[in-house]
Amino acid sequence: MMRRLALLGALLALSGLTLAAVPSVAIGLPLPGTAVLALGALALLAGVSGAMARRSRPEPPALPVPERRRSATVPGADFDDRLANATIHAAVGGVTDRDAIRDHLRTTARAVLARYDGLSPSEADARLADGSWTDDPVAAAFFADELSVDRSLAARLRAVLSEDSAFRRGVHHVVAALDRRASEGR
Template structure:
C-alpha cells in the first residue's frame, strides 16, 4: 500500500474507534477544535480531487449513427395524391378520377361482402343499381349511369365545388357508416 492509503485507513479506523469508544484514552474528544480539524482535512482532500480531475483529458464516446427509420406509406396517401391531381380540365385528371372511382368501388364491394354477407356478384349488382346505400350522391358516384340528383348538382355548383369531389366525400362517408353498422 502506498503511504497515503495507509494514512487514510489509519484515520478511518481511528475515527470509528473514537465514535464507538467515546475517544481513545482522551486522545480524541469531540471538541470544537477536533471537528474543525476534520472539516479542514475534508476540504483539502476535496480540493485535491478537483485539481486532479482538471488535469485529466476528456474522452468522448462515439455512439455512431442513430438507427434509420423505416419509411412506411401512410394509409390513404395514394388516394389523397390522386385527389390533388384530379383536374377536370386535364386529360391526366380523368385518369386519376377513373383510378379513384375504381378503388372506391372495390372498397365498397369488399365492405358489402364483409358487413352484409353479400357474394362478390351480389355486391357488384348492389353497386350497379345503387341499392347499397341511401345516399344518392354516393350511389351515383359508384354507378355513373344513375346520375346525381338535380338538387345535388345545383347545390354543389352554387357552392363552387366539384361533383366528383362531392361524390368522393359522400362515398367515403357512406362506406364509413356501412362499416360502423349505422
C-alpha cells in the first residue's frame, strides 16, 4: 500500500512539475488554473499520507526473554579451595585441614588402585604405606609411614626458594600420579 502511495505521489509531482515548467501552449492543451491547483493538491495529499504512513510503523514484536545460564561448577574447585586455605594449625573437629586433605587423597588413591590395579583395600593401603604405588618419589613419600624422599641439593634449594609449601607440592605430585594411573588404565 505504501509503495502505491509513493508511486502515485511521485507521478503526480512529476506531472505537476511538467505542467509548471512547460507552458500550456507548447503542450497544446490549455489547462485552467483550477486543474493545476487540483493536481498540486492531490500531489500534496499523496505526499502527506505517505509521510504519515512512514511515521506510524508497527511496534516491534515482543521477543521472549532468553533463558539465564546457570553457572557450572568446576570439578575439583572445592578441593582446590580447601588446599589453598589449608594450614598446619587450623583444626576442625580435632583434625587439621592438611590431615583432612591427606585422608581425602588416600581414599581417592585407594579407589584408583582398586579400580585400575585390581588391589583390595588392605593391599592398596600397604602399597601406599611403603610407597610402592608410584614411581614418583614425592608422591610416594606423601602417604608413606617412614619413607623419606632422597633429593639432590638443587631440588632442596628449589623447595626452599619456592612459594609453594612441601605439602602442596606433595598434593600436586599425588594428584598427577593418580591422574597418570587412571589415564593409563582407560
